[in-house]
Amino acid sequence: MEEMKVKTEGEGRESEEKVKIMEAEIAELKKTTVDRDRAEISVESDELSSSQRFQGLMEVSGRSNLIKNLKKGQGRFNEQ
Known part of the structure; x- marks a missing residue:
């Protein structure tokens, strides 16, 4: 017994x-994703800025x- x-x-x-190990891995994956x-x-913001510029x-x-x-056109009109 x-x-x-x-x-x-x-x-x-x-x-x-x-x-605990899995929770640490999940936290690391979340951080990486963020x-x-x-x-x-x-990058999208930079591309948009470039496009706008x-x-x-x-x-x-x-x-x-x-x-x-x-x-x-005005010069030609004044010459006539």
Whole structure:
């Protein structure tokens, strides 16, 4: 009877240790996932910023070309 009690207690301690190890692994995986998600959000944010900057440059370039064409058109109109 005593041997069974000792064996059961030993198995219980082993199970508790395994649970603690698994909990530590889960916590580490959660941390890794959060870090990865933050990195992805940062990259997406950077890409969006680059895209927005590019679009802004295109709009400025388009406006500049429009102004140049209007000025050319006015010069021709004034010459006639």
